[in-house]
Amino acid sequence: MSRETDALAERIRAEIGDDPNISEKRMFGGFAFMLNGNMLVGPLKGGGLLVRVGKEGYAAALKRKGAGPMKFTGREMAGFVEVSEEGIATIKALREWIAIATKFVSTLDPK
Numbered sequence: 319m320s321r322e323t324d325a326l327a328e329r330i331r332a333e334i335g336d337d338p339n340i341s342e343k344r345m346f347g348g349f350a351f352m353l354n355g356n357m358l359v360g361p362l363k364g365g366g367l368l369v370r371v372g373k374e375g376y377a378a379a380l381k382r383k384g385a386g387p388m389k390f391t392g393r394e395m396a397g398f399v400e401v402s403e404e405g406i407a408t409i410k411a412l413r414e415w416i417a418i419a420t421k422f423v424s425t426l427d428p429k
Contacts (some may be wrong), residue, residue, distance in 0.1 A: 322365035322403070323348060330359060333409075333416055355429030358419045365403035369415050372422035373397045379418065383411070 330351055334340050341352045350360030350368070360368040368388060371379040373396050379385055384405015388398035406412045 326361035
């Protein structure tokens, strides 16, 4: 893992606290935080954040500061956005992105 990835992971851990429903899992060439077994957020190389927003929340999420489409193997994945390091620079911004992901992922059946 990169220094940026590790630093962001620590920031995320500080925000989510000791929620027993959240775990960490290796995926997308790195790792992600999971809520009830469903992907929530994940630190990206370079200091950005992968956020699961759902298809219904995708367009609104793309309008937020620092957000862009998530591309995996060259294809855009609706329902997920990549947020630049600038877009999560403050605790408030990171907290908002985690809340957006939590709101959507909470609607999914546990795995």
